[in-house]
Amino acid sequence: MTDAQLKGRRPIFWISVGAGLVALILLAVALADGFGRDPREPENIANQGAKIDMTRVLPLLDGTGDVAFSELEGKIIVINFWASYCIPCRAEHEVLTTASEQYRDQNVQFLGIVFHDDPDAARDFLDTLGWGDGYLYAEDPGARATVDFGVWGVPETYFVDATGTIVDKHYGAITRDDLIPVLESILAGDSAG
Structure with a gap:
């Protein structure tokens, strides 16, 4: 690949990495909301x-x-x-x-x-x-x-x-x-x- 081709692909690479990081952060925030709760506590007993x-x-x-x-x-x-x-x-x-x-x-x-x-x-x-x-x-x-x-x-x-x-x-x-x-x-x- 030429330098011009590599430079053309760099933005796509960084956009993909950024989107992946955003997805991981959103997943971590969503999961963290449930973590730290003790499921044995009455307010956490869904039923x-x-x-x-x-x-x-x-x-x-x-x-x-x-x-x-x-x-x-x-x-x-x-x-x-x-x-x-x-x-x-x-x-x-x-x-x-x-x-x-x-x-x-x-x-x-x-x-x-x-x-x-x-x-x-x-x-x-x-x-x-x-x-x-x-x-x-x-x-x-x-x-x-x-x-x-x-x-x-x-x-x-x-x-x-x-x-x-x-x-x-x-x-x-x-x-x-x-x-x-x-x-x-x-x-x-x-x-x-």
Whole structure:
């Protein structure tokens, strides 16, 4: 290439570089708006205050039938998304099953929904760690519940009041200190969780 040809291409090169930099800066600004926010903070829970789909029906993991959300209407529901491969799910399992037994007579239903996992592996997990008494475990064919709830990963726990409204959400392994105050608040009628 001659010097004249190179000089003719230089403006195109610099325009392309400039446009690329502007695009990167705009992308960085757009992404930075979401970064730095703690998704666990209530104001960042996109579905807090949303009503759950009471027409949803999921197959029970133990193969005994289905759980219809409509049958849970009027109850406080603690919905935990979990998986057999999830290490934090192992850590929280006893907390959830113990609370399920503790609150069984107080109009509270615990529901574990398997997240992107093989049902046989999930059953093996429960055979090893224990099936909670009165605790419902469901599969999520096609991951419809996972998508509808906006689950990012496991474990995630949703608290639904007796009106079917999501009032709180917990990311990560839930401890007794996380779980009990929210449940007590909902039971006391404070739907703010």
